[in-house]
Amino acid sequence: MPGRGTTDAIFALRQLCEKYKRVHKDLHMVFVDLEKAYDRVPREVLWWALKMKGMPGKYVRLVRAMYRASRTCVRSAAGTTGSIDVAVGLHQGSALSPYLFLLIMDALTSDLQDEAPWCMLFADDIVLVGEEGIEVQSRLTGWQRRLESVGLKISRSKTEYLCCDFGGLSSPVPMSLDGAILPICSDVKYLGSLIQGDGGIDRAVQHRINAGWMKWRQVTATTCDPRMPIRLKGKIYKSIIRPVVMYGSECWAVKKKDENRLHANEMRMLRWMCGVTRMDKIRNEYIRGSLKVAPVVEKVRGSRLAWFGHVMRRNESHVTKRVLNMNVEGHTGRGRPNKRWIDCVKSDMRMKGVSMEMTADREEWNKKIYCADPR
Numbered sequence: 001m002p003g004r005g006t007t008d009a010i011f012a013l014r015q016l017c018e019k020y021k022r023v024h025k026d027l028h029m030v031f032v033d034l035e036k037a038y039d040r041v042p043r044e045v046l047w048w049a050l051k052m053k054g055m056p057g058k059y060v061r062l063v064r065a066m067y068r069a070s071r072t073c074v075r076s077a078a079g080t081t082g083s084i085d086v087a088v089g090l091h092q093g094s095a096l097s098p099y100l101f102l103l104i105m106d107a108l109t110s111d112l113q114d115e116a117p118w119c120m121l122f123a124d125d126i127v128l129v130g131e132e133g134i135e136v137q138s139r140l141t142g143w144q145r146r147l148e149s150v151g152l153k154i155s156r157s158k159t160e161y162l163c164c165d166f167g168g169l170s171s172p173v174p175m176s177l178d179g180a181i182l183p184i185c186s187d188v189k190y191l192g193s194l195i196q197g198d199g200g201i202d203r204a205v206q207h208r209i210n211a212g213w214m215k216w217r218q219v220t221a222t223t224c225d226p227r228m229p230i231r232l233k234g235k236i237y238k239s240i241i242r243p244v245v246m247y248g249s250e251c252w253a254v255k256k257k258d259e260n261r262l263h264a265n266e267m268r269m270l271r272w273m274c275g276v277t278r279m280d281k282i283r284n285e286y287i288r289g290s291l292k293v294a295p296v297v298e299k300v301r302g303s304r305l306a307w308f309g310h311v312m313r314r315n316e317s318h319v320t321k322r323v324l325n326m327n328v329e330g331h332t333g334r335g336r337p338n339k340r341w342i343d344c345v346k347s348d349m350r351m352k353g354v355s356m357e358m359t360a361d362r363e364e365w366n367k368k369i370y371c372a373d374p375r
Contacts, residue, residue, distance in 0.1 A: 006191040007307065008320055009127075011251045012117035013195055015323040016129065018253065018340055021166040021199035023330025028133045029195075030140050030175055031188050032126035033158035034147070038097060039089040041104060042151045043067060046090075049100075049107035063100070066091070088151070098123060108150065112142055116319040122191060133163070133173025144177055156180045162188045164197050193248035199338070204248070205258050209265050212245035216269060223273050233273045234291030238373060241269065242296060249300045250307035253341040259297045266296045294373045301348045302371035308345045309359040309366070 013029070020027045034040075046067075050060050070086040090097040105121060113119050119139075120127045126143070130136040144154050154177060161182040163172035175182040187196045187203055194204040216223070219240055223233050245262070252258070270287050271277060288295070311320045324342070349355065354368045 004122075004319070006122065006193075007248070007250055009120050009122050010191055010193045010195075010248050011307070011311075012120065012319050012323045013127070013129075013190065014201075014251045014253075015320075015326070015341065016117055017164055017195070017199040018338070019323075019326055019328045020131075020164065022332055022337060022340070023328050024167045024333055025131065025328060025330050026167050027164040028130050028136045028173065029162040029164070029188070030128045030136055030182070031160045031162065031190060032128065032140070032143065033155040033160075034124045034126075035153045035155040035158075037124040037152065038092065038101060040152050041090050041101065042088055045104060045108075045150045046100060049104040052107040053103050055103075063096070066094075066096075109143065109146060112139070112146060114139075117323055125191060127190065133175070137173065137175055140175065140177070156182075160185045160188050162195065162197050164199060166199065193251075201252050201254065201258065205252070205254075205261060208245050208247060208249070209261065211247070212241055212265070212269075215241050215244045224275075226275055230274065230290050231292060234293050237269065237273065237291065238293060242266075242293075242299070245296065246300060246303060250303045251341065252300070252304070253339050253344050254300065255339060259300075262296050262300065266293075289374060292374045294371055298371045301351070302369055304341075304345060305348050305352065305354075305369040306366060309362065309369070312356070312359040313362065 016027060047060070047064070050063065070091075071083045072086050073083055074081045090100055101124065105124075109121075113121070118129050120129075128136050128139050128143070130139070147154060156177050159177065159182055161172070161175040161184050163184055165172070172184050185197065187194050189195075189207075194207040196203055219236055222228055223236055223241075245265070267284055267287070270291055270293060274282075274287055274290060276282050276287070311318075311324055314321050316322070316325075348369075352369050354365070358368065359365050
């Protein structure tokens with residue numbers, strides 16, 4: 001997905017799930033994992049890819065010079081080995097390696113790539129999506145043959161199959177690689193966000209809350225130290241912990257129970273920072289005012305509206321705009337339909353007093369929807 005970030009890919013998958021779930025049609029997704037992707041790239045394939053993509057000869061010679069006479073050694077408790085020639089793989093830690101890998105993947109698979117969101121590549125993360133399991137299996141086999149013909153290898157244990165059985169009538173089609181059946185997952189972690197097979201976000205929200213607590217433990221010596229200024233604790237929370245919890249929240253179609261969980265989790269963290277409990281009967285507003293922290297639910301609304309404005313300002317051919325405007329044939333069935341992301345956006349716009357036409361002016365839109373922390 002050239003020129004796009006992780007949020008674009010996550011948004012595209014969530015919108016696909018949402019739209020197919022609404023009309024009770026199944027989706028099949030295979031998340032392909034390459035085994036030691038950077039370490040397995042043959043140098044001959046690298047030179048071929050640079051030539052195929054029309055890289056100027058001067059730059060090709062520079063890259064060749066970087067990889068000429070590459071050597072390494074192994075250091076252990078028993079000592080250090082002699083120098084070992086390295087004739088395969090990309091340099092680890094080099095700023096150039098990700099770009100070279102993208103060139104290789106694009107040159108190798110350009111004829112296999114379907115239009116996003118049915119096929120999405122983000123670095124070494126590959127997602128194949130389709131309405132029919134047999135079709136996805138056929139595409140997976142084609143990708144396997146192409147990649148493994150040049151020395152790359154698809155991991156049999158880490159490649160995952162997500163069957164979104166929204167219709168409730170069909171059973172998952174077994175996906176395999178060389179006879180090895182892929183595990184059928186109820187949810188898959190993709191680019192740091194949890195994609196659920198049922199199209200919901202409840203486990204995704206809990207996953208981000210858990211990630212926030214993991215980050216909390218890394219800074220707990222500061223946030224729970226009574227000698228630290230309360231304003232400094234608030235700044236640490238806003239700059240380190242809250243962004244982890246909110247990662248990917250722009251794409252969530254949140255329900256009231258999800259907002260309650262986010263609110264309760266945040267207040268638990270803030271009370272611990274202040275060294276108080278609910279038994280002390282100190283109001284939430286006072287704690288937020290002391291730390292200068294706005295409610296996380298309001299911040300999520302602001303980020304969702306900011307992303308909506310970003311999508312609306314894009315051209316019609318962009319993947320995010322296409323999935324947002326996509327119409328999937330089918331019937332919604334009886335009962336109340338599931339809450340959609342666009343329903344959340346419309347509710348947010350009513351609360352902020354803004355309209356869809358205002359998204360064209362980025363500066364004015366962001367000024368209207370921004371949720372600032374107290375000063």
